[in-house]
Amino acid sequence: MEDHKIIELYWARSQQAIAESEAKYGPYCRSIARGILDRAEDAEECVNDTWFRAWNAMPPQRPNILSAFFGKLTRNLSLDRWRKERAAKRGGSQVEVALHELEGCLPDHRRPDEELEASETAALISAFLRAQPELDRRLFIRRYFHLESIAALTERFGLTESQVKSRLHRTRQKLKLALEKEGIAV
Template sequence: MEDSRIVELYWQRDETAITESENKYGRLCFSIANNILRNQEDAKECVNDTWLGAWNAMPPHRPEILSTFLGKITRRLSLRKWRARTAEKRGGGGLEISIEELEECIPSGQRIDEGLETAELAEIISAFLETLPQEDRRVFLRRYWYFDSIRDISQRFGFGLSKVKMMLKRTRDKLLVCLQKEEIWI
């Protein structure tokens, strides 16, 4: 079913929208959740809650790209669950490593300006990503948006492990410079 039709079903409060979303994007959402949580039960729970989030969000939302809209909900829910789990010192999952990597992008000795809205920072990062070569951008997002493992990325794009690591390192360095230039004190 076309995305626009699925969105229309949500607006009509037709529960078929949820079945169709699950059929079309359940796998995508599960992979995002499972990459973050590395626990199938928790991941399934986040995916199920994704449909609830979508149901509550449409209306008023009318997303242009349904897959990323649903993926964003899954990502938020999964991160929230992961953070709660970490707070309970039950961490686990593959997220710690990618978080450590991301911290390299944060200018040292400072922390992200609390007053800066996430949306503003997202705009800056989007603009930064648009300046990158397509391959670098894709690899960066696979790692830090989809939370793919280095191995999965190398298989997806047909690169060696070391090349993927090197691409990510270079991009993180560039992002650090970008944030410093934008005077995003982190």
């Protein structure tokens, strides 16, 4: 089913919206959740929560890109669950490693104007990524949005571990410079 028809089902408050979302985007959302969470049961629960959140968000929201909307919901729900589990365990998972890699090139958001700066920073990062070569952009998004492991990236893109790490490092360095150039304290 086409995305606009699925959105119309949500707006019409039809239960079929959830079934159609699951059929079209379930595997995509599961792959995001499984990349963040260790347990398949937790990932499945986050995907189910994605449909619930979507149900509550539409209306009033009308997403432009349904896959991105569902992906972001799933990612945020999965990260929330991961943080909750991490607080209890204090382990060093793949997610923690990926987020730690980004710390050096993203600004610290503890100032009062944090919301405004966060949206400006997000726009700058988006523009920066659009200007990068496709492979570097895809690696960056897969690593830092989907939180895929280095091993998964090497397999997905047919690169060596060293090539993936090097490309990610160079992209992070370029991002840091681009943000600093725009006056964002990193």
